Amino acid sequence: MDVPEVEPAAKPSRGRRKTSADSQVTKDLIVAAAAQEFAQGGYDTTSMRGIARRAGVDPALVHHYFAEKAELFAASLVVPLRPDLILRVVLEGPADAIGESLARAIVTQLRDPVVRSRMISLIHAGLGQEFVATMIRQFVRRELFRRMAKRIGTEDAELRASLVAAQIVGLLIARYGIRMEPLSSADDDDVVARVGPVLQWLLTGEVGTRPG
């Protein structure tokens, strides 16, 4: 892929106190470099070190602004939602409440029109551009499915996690993207009451039996 180079930034001089405008510029530069690295190499092979190199800054500076790769990825895609952080909180609760707390967390986050439209744009881009699809694929597997799988513990746990993701993507598209009625106008509480148990069953239900 042909990605233009970022102009390397001057190394931040240690002698002078940076203003917040300075640090915003540096941050933007790192994010721009990250977007290019992810686009070229995909999520898995991109490293914080490689991003620092492309941005022309010290790796420590990258780590100063962004604690981990997932955070930089979210920033580079202008994704205001951090599904990995939501998941971390959800997974701390009891295993038989994951479905409902996940549904609640998703629906609550998607109340924000900015979050909603950016998440939809991301799926839209993923359906149109293969490299975006690849990044989403790698990100969800590494940061979401594997963590959920570890918590669930069954052999098919990653498949279960990916089915949960499919249900959430479908909710995002149908309720907020295409805005199918009456789903689009339904109460958040009603949606949580109907989708929560489904997510829970996908994660821990016995396959071959039937819910309900």
Add this chain to the structure above:
Amino acid sequence: MDVPEVEPAAKPSRGRRKTSADSQVTKDLIVAAAAQEFAQGGYDTTSMRGIARRAGVDPALVHHYFAEKAELFAASLVVPLRPDLILRVVLEGPADAIGESLARAIVTQLRDPVVRSRMISLIHAGLGQEFVATMIRQFVRRELFRRMAKRIGTEDAELRASLVAAQIVGLLIARYGIRMEPLSSADDDDVVARVGPVLQWLLTGEVGTRPG
């Protein structure tokens, strides 16, 4: 919306036997006119008569090629899948098997790469262009949700049907569009065994209780 007019076709002369090339041209003309009518007026207000008028053909000729509006809509969007027909077959079976037969029908249809890529393109277009979203919205409500609701019979049946649609859209996007793993490589049978019960619960499960 500014939609170019279709050149009216010469009325088919009754005196001569049409070749199949002729009828393909007429059919294409009707489909082009339908696409324009749907784009201008949406699914609900577009009529077979209006399409015939725009195409410059007799309404009987439109009905000769296309039995109903849903068929013309599918043709105008180059949708090779007729969800309304799939649904008709599924609804003929017992009510407590709708989820599983629907899941089976969807997964089987989506084995065809052409069907798959066109369904994905349709969602992609729906997320990018409001008039496509409007058409999808109207089509699914009239041809799918209301029919399912009639079969299910509860007061919240249309909401249930729209949640089923959300799950199917999510499966389409995650398994075949973004191709999230391990869902993308999972067996059709395995997917049906996991998604079928979910669809069934969404349609007939007791809300407030928990599946499983």
